[in-house]
Amino acid sequence: MIGIVLAALSGLVWGVGDFSGGKASQRADSLLVVVLSKAVSLPALALYLVLIPGVPHARAIGWGAAAGVLGVLGMFVFYRALAGGAMAIVAPVSAVTTALIPVAFGLAAGERPGTLALAGAACAIAAIGLVSAAGGREGPVTGRLVGLALLSGAAFGLFFTCLSRAGDDAGLWPIAGAQVAAIALGAPFALLRLRRDGLRPDPSSRRWLVSAGVLDMSANALYVLAVTRGDLSIIAPIAALYPVSTILLAMLVDRERLRPVQLAGLGLAATALVLVAS
DSSP: OHHHHHHHHHHHHHHHHHHHHHHHHTTSOHHHHHHHHHHHTHHHHHHHHHHSOOOOOHHHHHHHHHHHHHHHHHHHHHHHHHHTSOHHHHHHHHHHHHHHHHHHHHHHTTOOOOHHHHHHHHHHHHHHHHHTOOSSOSSOOOHHHHHHHHHHHHHHHHHHHHHHTSOTTOTTHHHHHHHHHHHHHHHHHHHHHHHHHOOOOOHHHHHHHHHHHHHHHHHHHHHHHHHTSSOHHHHHHHHTTTHHHHHHHHHHHSOOOOOHHHHHHHHHHHHHHHHHHO
16 A cells, blocks of 8 residues: 555656646756756755665666666657657657556566556556647647657656666665666757757746756655555556646646546546555
8 A cells, every 4th residue: 555655646746847847848948957857856866865775786776777768768759759749649648658568567577466456557547648638739640750659658668667676675776876877868968959059047947947856856766665565567557647747737837728538537547546545
């Protein structure tokens, strides 16, 4: 039960962090926001490593580094897919693939959750797709765009999976490996973009950027703690419900209207939580 609670909290915090990152990206380059938000979260990481001790062995850091690389690559590909339009297709395809990958890995590894828990995981995956659905199509749906959406979702799903492989005694050292690897991979591209365009975040963007970094770090920590206390095939879909809190914040803060399909997704998300907690 504690694993489910931690997974739900991680999804909640991830969604708020994504909202903050989106606000920062309204006034600054999105790639720069991603890299800088990870950099400014390092003090929070140091604090978490002290508060939640673990064994910094090579396996933990290695799997974490792999997760960090996959996470950054997933972001690059996802942004490229969104730039091509058809967000109504790209976002749900990527989000559902993100949740399906760890479920497949968990079941293949021998996990056998109960029937209600599996039904809850299925509801969570359906909810992710519905909540992520955008309002319309800004461009044509091509095989390339669908392929990019699937690729980004696979990268994000493997991010979840790699963190689950780090070992139960690792504490938050996998997150340390992930953050360092993500910054090392993304920093050269961000510097090139900064040198070319010179788009530095303004004070308002910097506040949102710092918030996004700390929240993302906290969500990562909650997820690592959750996945050591439950089955990957159940924990990952619950954690991947992060679009729910993003959509709710957009509705409350930016006064965006909730579409009927998204409302149905929220209902399925609540059903998923009830089922997996039963």
